[in-house]
Amino acid sequence: MTPEAIHAATLTLDTHIDIRWPEPPDPLAEGPMRVDFPKMARGGLRAAIFIAYVAQGRRDPEGHAAAAARAEAMLRHIRSRADGRARRFCATADELEACFAAGAQAVLSAVENGYAMGHDLDAPARWRALGACYLTLTHDGHNDLADSARPKPALGDAPAEHDGLSALGRQAIAALNRAGMLVDVSHVAKPGMLQAAEVSRSPIVATHTACRALCDHPRGIDDEQLDALRAVGGLAQITAVPAFLRAAPPGQNATASVEDMANHVDHAVARIGIEHVGLSSDFDGGGGVVGWENAAETAGLSAALLTRGYGARELGLLWSGNFLRLLRRAEALAE
Numbered sequence: 191m192t193p194e195a196i197h198a199a200t201l202t203l204d205t206h207i208d209i210r211w212p213e214p215p216d217p218l219a220e221g222p223m224r225v226d227f228p229k230m231a232r233g234g235l236r237a238a239i240f241i242a243y244v245a246q247g248r249r250d251p252e253g254h255a256a257a258a259a260r261a262e263a264m265l266r267h268i269r270s271r272a273d274g275r276a277r278r279f280c281a282t283a284d285e286l287e288a289c290f291a292a293g294a295q296a297v298l299s300a301v302e303n304g305y306a307m308g309h310d311l312d313a314p315a316r317w318r319a320l321g322a323c324y325l326t327l328t329h330d331g332h333n334d335l336a337d338s339a340r341p342k343p344a345l346g347d348a349p350a351e352h353d354g355l356s357a358l359g360r361q362a363i364a365a366l367n368r369a370g371m372l373v374d375v376s377h378v379a380k381p382g383m384l385q386a387a388e389v390s391r392s393p394i395v396a397t398h399t400a401c402r403a404l405c406d407h408p409r410g411i412d413d414e415q416l417d418a419l420r421a422v423g424g425l426a427q428i429t430a431v432p433a434f435l436r437a438a439p440p441g442q443n444a445t446a447s448v449e450d451m452a453n454h455v456d457h458a459v460a461r462i463g464i465e466h467v468g469l470s471s472d473f474d475g476g477g478g479v480v481g482w483e484n485a486a487e488t489a490g491l492s493a494a495l496l497t498r499g500y501g502a503r504e505l506g507l508l509w510s511g512n513f514l515r516l517l518r519r520a521e522a523l524a525e
């Protein structure tokens with residue numbers, strides 16, 4: 191098979207794409223964002239998880255209420271991007287596979303930053319009812335669930351606050367498990383990430399990360415964390431953020447390419463096996479590398495991986511097969 195043929199036959203799923211909020215541009219028009227539906231069609235990107243992202247703010251009732259309102263409004267907006275015909279909103283693994291088989295574009299959603307739930311353990315069930323498939327437990331800055339890999343001193347953060355997960359964070363994971371949502375440990379500091387792997391009944395995922403063995407950035411995960419993902423059947427999605435992939439020369443911005451992404455994929459696959467590795471862009475949230483600058487260039491990453499010896503089966507696992515396995519597991523364990 192040619193690279194083009196493999197790519198055309200593969201359910202390509204990007205597990206982490208930010209949107210502009212408020213006032214998102216029309217995703218039906220070719221616009222300024224790295225991801226819109228025309229670019230997805232040109233690049234052969236068949237499915238996108240758009241993120242209801244909430245920046246970390248003050249941890250008081252007003253802050254939590256505002257964060258919850260924003261996340262819910264964004265989830266409703268993301269769902270409205272699908273018309274049910276050319277674009278289908280998919281909340282489950284079965285819906286996603288049916289959408290691909292029907293030749294439609296797939297729209298999925300997730301919430302980034304457990305700050306958006308405040309102390310409300312019913313929030314995951316409400317988000318799931320709106321179709322969200324995962325929650326990223328923290329963003330930059332600690333919240334009441336867990337310590338962040340990147341504390342925010344401006345918010346008064348100590349280097350560590352909970353020594354991993356708080357009691358509320360453990361309850362939140364149980365609520366996510368009950369709702370059938372995946373637990374995303376991207377942005378979570380290492381102790382909490384390892385605890386989440388143990389606590390969660392369904393395998394955890396890092397939806398946008400990279401390998402610290404190749405680039406020692408706090409947002410990456412080290413080999414011990416990769417091993418923990420394998421031990422619980424979880425997943426590390428290598429993402430296209432240059433600073434996570436290749437250290438910048440002093441005083442310069444980081445740059446990276448699809449070859450750097452392939453290096454991180456190779457490392458993770460060699461360490462924990464291809465069943466525990468996947469791909470994401472973090473487009474419109476800091477992602478974009480030479481060869482995969484936007485959704486229209488999605489085949490560029492597939493081509494780089496093909497030259498490393500990954501074939502149709504492996505590309506299928508990396509692009510969506512492994513994530514679908516986790517989604518199905520989370521759905522099966524929901525109560």
Ligand SMILES: [Zn+2]
Pocket residue numbers: 302376377398475
């Ligand atoms: Zn993020």
